[in-house]
Amino acid sequence: MTRTTHTCICGAVLEFRQDLRKESGTVSPTWKCTDCGTPVPGIVAEKISHQHPS
Numbered sequence: 021m022t023r024t025t026h027t028c029i030c031g032a033v034l035e036f037r038q039d040l041r042k043e044s045g046t047v048s049p050t051w052k053c054t055d056c057g058t059p060v061p062g063i064v065a066e067k068i069s070h071q072h073p074s
């Protein structure tokens with residue numbers, strides 16, 4: 021299974037659901053880096069949000 025990662029501008033590597041902070045939006049939720057709060061592109065964030073360490 022392919023794993024999606026996203027490197028934030030702050031240098032944090034976002035790989036799992038816990039690396040993202042979900043903020044409810046009017047249309048769709050916004051995902052942000054837990055470290056710095058920079059928004060993560062939705063398509064990437066959706067994939068990461070389904071990834072859990074195991």
Ligand SMILES: [Zn+2]
Nearest residue numbers: 028030053056
């Ligand atoms: Zn960040």
